[in-house]
Amino acid sequence: xxxxxxxxxxxxxxxxxxxxxxxxxxxxxxxxxxxxxxxxxxxxxxxxxxxxxxxxxxxxxxxxxxxxxxxxxxxxxxxxxxxxxxxxxxxxxxxxxxxxxxxxxxxxxxxxxxxxxxxxxxxxxxxxxxxxxxxxxxxxxxxxxxxxxxxxxxxxxxxxxxxxxxxxxxxxxxxxxxxxxxxxxxxxxxxxxxxxxxxxxxxxxxxxxxxxxxxxxxxxxxxxxxxxxxxxxxxxxxxxxxxxxxxxxxxxxxxxxxxxxxxxxxxxxxxxxxxxxxxxxxxxxxxxxxxxxxxxxxxxxxxxxxxxxxxxxxxxxxxxxxxxxxxxxxxxxxxxxxxxxxxxxxxxxxxxxxxxxxxxxxxxxxxxxxxxxxxxxxxxxxxxxxxxxxxxxxxxxxxxxxxxxxxxxxxxxxxxxxxxxxxxxxxxxxxxxxxxxxxxxxxxxxxxxxxxxxxxxxxxxxxxxxxxxxxxxxxxxxxxxxxxxxxxxxxxxxxxxxxxxxxxxxxxxxxxxxxxxxxxxxxxxxxx
Numbered sequence: 070x071x072x073x074x075x076x077x078x079x080x081x082x083x084x085x086x087x088x089x090x091x092x093x094x095x096x097x098x099x100x101x102x103x104x105x106x107x108x109x110x111x112x113x114x115x116x117x118x119x120x121x122x123x124x125x126x127x128x129x130x131x132x133x134x135x136x137x138x139x140x141x142x143x144x145x146x147x148x149x150x151x152x153x154x155x156x157x158x159x160x161x162x163x164x165x166x167x168x169x170x171x172x173x174x175x176x177x178x179x180x181x182x183x184x185x186x187x188x189x190x191x192x193x194x195x196x197x198x199x200x201x202x203x204x205x206x207x208x209x210x211x212x213x214x215x216x217x218x219x220x221x222x223x224x225x226x227x228x229x230x231x232x233x234x235x236x237x238x239x240x241x242x243x244x245x246x247x248x249x250x251x252x253x254x255x256x257x258x259x260x261x262x263x264x265x266x267x268x269x270x271x272x273x274x275x276x277x278x279x280x281x282x283x284x285x286x287x288x289x290x291x292x293x294x295x296x297x298x299x300x301x302x303x304x305x306x307x308x309x310x311x312x313x314x315x316x317x318x319x320x321x322x323x324x325x326x327x328x329x330x331x332x333x334x335x336x337x338x339x340x341x342x343x344x345x346x347x348x349x350x351x352x353x354x355x356x357x358x359x360x361x362x363x364x365x366x367x368x369x370x371x372x373x374x375x376x377x378x379x380x381x382x383x384x385x386x387x388x389x390x391x392x393x394x395x396x397x398x399x400x401x402x403x404x405x406x407x408x409x410x411x412x413x414x415x416x417x418x419x420x421x422x423x424x425x426x427x428x429x430x431x432x433x434x435x436x437x438x439x440x441x442x443x444x445x446x447x448x449x450x451x452x453x454x455x456x457x458x459x460x461x462x463x464x465x466x467x468x469x470x471x472x473x474x475x476x477x478x479x480x481x482x483x484x485x486x487x488x489x490x491x492x493x494x495x496x497x498x499x500x501x502x503x504x505x506x507x508x509x510x511x512x513x514x515x516x517x518x519x520x521x522x523x524x525x526x527x528x529x530x531x532x533x534x535x536x537x538x539x540x541x542x543x544x545x546x547x548x549x550x551x552x553x554x555x556x557x558x559x560x561x562x563x564x565x566x567x568x569x570x571x572x573x574x575x576x577x578x579x580x581x582x583x584x585x586x587x588x589x590x591x592x593x594x595x596x597x
Contacts, residue, residue, distance in 0.1 A: 107595075108331060108595065109592045109595045111327070112324075112588045112591055112592050113588070113592065115320070115324045115327075115584075115588055116584060116585055116588050116589075118320050119317070119320050119321060119324070119343070119580070119581060119584040120581050120584075122313070122316050122317035122320045123317060123347075123577050123580045123581050124577075125313045125316065125317070126310070126313040126314050126316075126317050126347070126350070126351070126577075127573060127577045128313075129306075129309050129310045129312075129313040129314075130310055130313075130350070130354045130573065131573060132306065132309075133306035133307065133309070133310050133354070133358055134354070134357070134358070134543055134544075134569065136299075136302060136306055137299070137303060137306070137358060137361050137362070137539075137543055138540075138543050138545055139299075140295065140296070140298075140299030140300075140302075140303075140365065141361060141365060141536060141539045141540060141543065141545070143292070143295040143296075143299070144292060144295060144296055144299070144365060144368060144369055144373075144536070145368065145532075145536035145539075145540075145551045146551050147291075147292070147295065148288040148289070148291045148292040148295070149292065149373065149551055149552070150200070150551070151201055151226065151284065151288040152285055152288045152289050152292065152377065152380075153380065153552060154197050154200050154201045154284075155201070155281050155282075155284040155285035155288065156281075156285055156377075156380035156381065156383070156384055157193070157197055157380075158194065158197050158198065158201070158233060158281040158284070159278055159281045159282065159285070159384035159387070160383055160384050160387050161190045161193045161194045161197065162190075162194065162237075162270055162277050162278055162281065163270070163278070163384060163387035163388045163390070163391050164186065164190050164387050164390075164391075165186075165187055165190035165191060165194065165240075166240075166244075166266070166267070166270045166391050167387065167390055167391040167394055168183040168184075168186040168187035168190065169183075169187060169244045169247065169248070169263070169266065170263070170391065170394040170395055170398050171183040171394055171502075171503055172184060172187065172248060172251070173247060173248070173251050173259060173260075173263060173398055174394065174397060174398055174499050174502070174503065175499070175503070177248070177251050177252040178252075180503070182505070183503075191237075191241065194237055195237075198230055198233055198234050198237070201226065201229075201230045201233075201284065226284060226287065226288070229280050229281070229283055229284040229287075230284070232277075232280045233277055233280050233281060233284075236269055236276070236277040236280065237277065239269050240266050240269040240270060240277065243262055243263070243265045243266035243269060244262075244263070244266045246262040246265075246266075247259045247260075247262035247263040247266060250262055260398070260399060263398070263399075264399070267395070272388065272409065278384075278388070285381075289377060292369075292373075296365070296369045299365065300362065300365065300366070303358065303361075303362045306358065307355055307358050307359065307362075310351070310354055310355060310358070311351070311355060314347065314348075314350070314351030314354075314355075315351075317347050317351075317580075318344065318347055318348060318351070321340060321343055321344040321347060321584070322344065324340060324584075324588070325337060325340055325341070325344070328340070328591065337587045337591075338587070339583045339584070339586045339587030339590070340583065340584060340587040340588070342579075342583050343579070343580045343581075343583035343584045343587070346576060346579050346580055346583070347580050350576050350580075356542075357542045357543060357544075358543075360538070360539070360542040361539040361542045361543050364535040364536070364538045364539035364542065365535070365539055367461075367531065367535040368531075368532050368535035368536050368539070370459075371459065371461035371462070371531065371535075372461070372462075372528045372529075372531040372532035372535060373528070373532050374455075374459055375455075375456055375459045375460075375461070375465075375528045376525060376528040376529060376532060376552075378452045378455040378456055378459075379452070379456060379521065379524060379525045379528065380525070381416075381452055382417055382452035382453070382456075382521065383518070383521060383525075385413045385416045385417055385452070386413075386417065386476075386514075386517070386518070386521075388409070388413045389410055389413040389414060389417075390510075390514050392406045392407075392409040392410040392413065393406075393410060393483055393486065393502060393510065394502060395409075396410070396486075396487070396490070397486070397490060397495065397498055397499055397502060403490075407426050407487075410425070410426060410483075411424055411425045411426045411427075414426075414432075414480070415451065416451055416452065417451050417452050417453060417476070418436055418439070418449065418451045418452070418453040418454070418473075418476075419449065419450045419451045419454075420432055420435050420436065420446060420448070420449055421446075421447075421448035421449070423435065425480065426487070429480065429483075429484045430484075432480075433477050433480050433481060433484075436453075436473060436476070436477050436480075437474065437477050439453065439457070439473055440470050440471075440473035440474040440477060441470070441474075443457065443460075443466050443469065443470050444457065445457050445458060453469075453473055453476075456469055456524070457469060461531070462527050462528070462531050464527060465524065465527045465528070468520065468523045468524040468527060469524055471520045471523075472517065472520040472521045472523075472524050475513070475516050475517035475519075475520045475521075476517050478513050478516070478517070479510070479513040479514050479516075479517050482501065482508070482509065482510045482513050483510065485501060486498045486501050486502055486510060489501065529552045529553070532551065532552060533550045533551060533552060536548075536550075536551055537549070537550070543569075544567075544568065544569040544572070545569075546566060546567045546568065546569075
């Protein structure tokens with residue numbers, strides 16, 4: 070049972086209104102402990118309890134923010150550049166090969182645009198592979214040794230990058246042989262050398278294009294795992310912060326109630342201030358974590374998933390365009406190139422029971438309907454369908470519809486090329502394929518590529534904005550862009566001062582300091 074003793078207080082103190090006319094020293098019995106505690110001892114214990122609660126909340130907040138920053142960093146700057154680089158490697162490989170074919174379709178030295186495009190793509194490939202090699206981030210290893218007794222575990226990204234570098238050099242050598250024989254008008258030798266080069270480039274199932282695809286996939290899987298893990302742990306981290314904050318607020322409120330009950334104080338200004346600061350700290354942290362989590366979803370699910378599909382779409386379109394040129398170059402493999410064209414067209418937009426080549430008119434008509442309505446047809450699949458189902462940002466639907474319509478226009482010209490070739494008008498078909506005027510294939514493909522870039526740009530901007538908003542909500546000192554149109558920014562880590570640590574230290578110190586001040590004022594009253 071608690072006992073009390075009344076201590077008379079000097080009149081001057083009473084008249085000042087700082088303390089009541091009498092103070093009771095209680096002895097409080099706490100279950101499980103042998104001795105009782107006086108009121109000042111309870112208040113001192115309250116100071117230590119608030120110190121412990123503040124430390125608990127601080128650790129919870131810091132841990133949650135650091136973990137969330139790490140997820141944002143992984144999604145925005147970890148695997149994303151490698152994914153983007155891998156897709157651009159596929160673009161460059163396909164377009165480089167298309168330029169070689171286009172050079173071989175005309176007399177040597179008469180296609181300067183293809184020559185220029187070929188050189189540009191070689192330079193881009195060199196830079197891209199270097200960037201991939203500098204961004205080895207995934208701890209996945211494979212055995213690169215042919216001798217089972219001498220296993221050499223190597224990072225998968227490094228293995229794919231090394232294979233691509235070696236393959237590019239081999240391809241350039243074979244392509245040059247084809248061009249040299251072409252200059253000598255040795256058509257058979259030129260075609261044979263090009264076929265060897267074509268094998269090196271390969272497709273989704275072989276060669277360099279497969280290696281680049283695997284490089285993309287291993288990074289995209291790592292990105293998805295990191296994102297899902299981060300999203301899953303975010304709720305748990307927020308809950309821990311909430312519990313820690315509730316404990317601290319509970320302690321502060323309980324002390325206020327004891328002061329009111331034992332000392333007849335309605336409010337203790339210092340403790341009230343500590344309580345308000347703790348409440349603000351808790352609410353601000355929970356809002357920040359929730360904002361970062363939401364922006365992470367916008368970046369990954371709304372923006373980057375669309376962007377990834379659009380990048381795959383682009384590399385597939387380049388492969389289609391290459392197959393169109395190969396169809397005219399190698400008559401013995403024309404049917405195979407038609408097949409590859411159809412396979413890649415179906416990856417972009419598969420419409421049930423319609424072949425993009427043999428049912429070209431119906432296929433194009435249905436796809437035009439999709440472009441007009443902006444809706445996925447029943448049974449339709451492919452990159453267009455993925456994009457249409459994930460339109461999330463202003464103006465994105467209009468750009469998507471324009472992209473599909475431009476693709477249909479390109480397909481219509483392709484149908485004319487095949488019709489001309491099958492009726493013995495190969496020279497006209499080549500002219501239509503290589504032409505850069507309206508109504509010609511290269512012009513139509515570039516128009517489609519431009520509208521597709523505009524659709525990608527919307528998602529690139531949305532991705533960057535979401536990542537930067539997530540960084541700012543977590544008070545990251547280095548909010549920055551990850552992607553630009555068609556390029557990847559060279560990532561840097563400026564050494565800006567992280568004000569977050571100063572903020573946490575100041576808030577934690579204020580809570581403990583105000584509590585100490587408020588309670589020591591009451592404790593001194595018992596020493597009068």
